[in-house]
Amino acid sequence: MGKSGTHERLEARPIDDDSLMFVDDDHFVEETVCLVTGAGSGIGRATAVAMAANGTTAVATDVDESGLAGTAELGDEIGVDGRVETVAGDLTDDDDIERIVETAADHGTLRYLANVAGMQHIDAIEDFPMEQYDRMHDVMLRAPLYLAKRTIPHIRATDDGVGAVGNMASVHGHYVTSDKVGYNVSKFGLRGLTQSIAAEGGDGLRSFSISTGYVKTPLVTEQIPDTAEQRGISVDEVIDDVMLGQSRVTEMMDPVDVANLFVFGFSKHATHLNGGDLLFDGGMTLTYE
Template sequence: MPDQEMDLSAPELTPDDLLRIDDPYFDTDSVALVTGAASGIGRATAVALASNGLTVVGADIDAEGLDGTGDVVSEFDAGGAFHGVETDLTDDEDVEAVVEAAAEEGDLRFVANIAGMQHIASIAEFPMEKYDLLLDIMLRSPFKTAQAAIPHIEATDDDVGAIANMSSVHGHYATKDKPAYIAAKHGLTGLTRAIAAEGNGTLRGFSVSVGYVLTPLMINQIEDTAAERGISKQEVIEDVMLGQARTKEMMAPAEVANLFVFGFSSHAKHLNGGDLLFDGGYVHTYE
C-alpha cells in the first residue's frame, strides 16, 4: 500500500471499548490522577476510569486536549467525573499543585503516570536537551508525582491505592535509535519496585508494558523512523515495528486503558511491583 493511502489515524474511542469492573473503590469518592490525559493512552485511561465511576483529574500541558477529554467523558455519560488541570510535568511546583488538586476532589487512591514523548536518533547524535526532556517527563516526573501522592494515599482510611507507571516493551529490551526512551522505561521498572517495597502491601506499585499502540505519538514515531532509516512508513510498520511480533496489529489506546482499570481494581491486589506485559509476543519470542 502506498504511503499516501495509509490510515495512520488513531482509532476512535467508543463506550463499548472500555472494561467496566464492579469494585468497592470505584466510585466518585475515590480519585485517580492521570498524567498525559489530553490524548492517546492517557485520554483513553482517564475516560475508562471515569466510566468506572471514579473522579479523575487529568494532568497535561495541552489545555485544549484536556478539554477534549472532558468532552468525551461527557459524551459517554460516564458515572464518574473528569477535571483537567494544565500541568507542566517538568516543573516540580506544577506536579505538586496537580496532586493537591486531585486530593481536594476526594480520596486520592490511584495515580497513572502515562505522559510520554519520543525522539529518534542514535546515541552519538542524540541532543542532550532532548535526553533531559524525555527523562524529566518519563522518569523524574513519575518519581515526583509518587512522592507527592503517597502521603495522600496513606492518609485514606485504609491506605489502599496504587501507583501505575506506563512502561513499554522497551523497558524489557533495547533497539537502536531510542536511547533516552529506553533508559527512562528501564528506570521506571526500578521506580515501580521501589513504590511496591515502601507500600506495605496496601499501596501497590505496578507497571504496564505494551508494544506499539496507534496514538498521535506513535504516528509521529513512524514518520521519524522512516526518515531516520530512509524507508517507507509501511516498511516501518511491517518490518521494524511488527516484524518481531506474533500478533500482527497495533494495540488501540482503549486496550491499554483497560489494563490500568484492571490493575487498579481489587482483582489485582496481588499485582505489586510487577508488570502487566501485553506485547503480542515481542519480548519472550525473540527470533
C-alpha cells in the same frame, strides 16, 4: 490482516462502552480520585476516560490545555458514570507537580496515580543532545517519582490505605533498540520505580507497570507516513516489517486497550499485582524466530 494499502490501520478504535473494560470495585466511586498524566491525548486520555467510565473522578493533567478540553469533552460524549476534571501543568516544574497533586486531592480521595506522560527523541548516543535527554528524564522518570512521592501520603491517609501507582513502561523497559537512549533509560527506570514503591508499600498500597509494543497514539502514528516516504515503502510495510517484524500479533494496540490494563491494575482484581509488569507486547520480547 492482509496488507491493505490504506492508512486505516493507523486509526485508533473509538473509546466507548463497547471497547472499555468495566469492573466491579467498591473503590470505583465518584469520591475516589485517579490522577492521570499525559491525559491530553493517546493513552493518557483513554486512561482518564476509562477510569471515569468506571465511576471514579479522573483528574487529567497535561501541558496541553486544548488536549485536556478534548478529554473532558470525550467523557461527556460517552456519558461516564464518574467525572473527568482537568488541571494543566508542566511536569518539569516541581511547583506545578505539587499543585497538580493537591488539586487532584481537592476533588476527593486520591487513591490512584497513572504516570503516562512520555516523549521521544531519536539519535545515536554520540549525537544525543543532553538538553533533550534532561527533559525526557524530567518528564518520564523524575516527575513520576515526585508525583508518587506527593500522592502516596494521600493514599496512606485513606481509611483503609488502599491505592496504587501505575507506571506506563514499554517493551523498551525490557530490551532496547538503537538511537533511543533517552527513552530506553527512562522506561527501565520506571520499572525500577515501580518495584521501589512495591518494596515500601504494603497494607493496601501497590504499584505496577505496563509494557506494550507500538500503540496507535499521535506520538507513533504521525511518524509512520513520513517513515514510509523516507524509505520508499508503504505504510503497511512500515507497520508489518519495520515496527511489528518481531511481534506475533500483527496489529498495533489501541489506546483504549492500554487504558483497560490500567483499570484492571487499579482494581481489586489485581491485589497480587505489586511491583509486577503487565507485558502486553504481542510476543515481541519473549519470542523469536
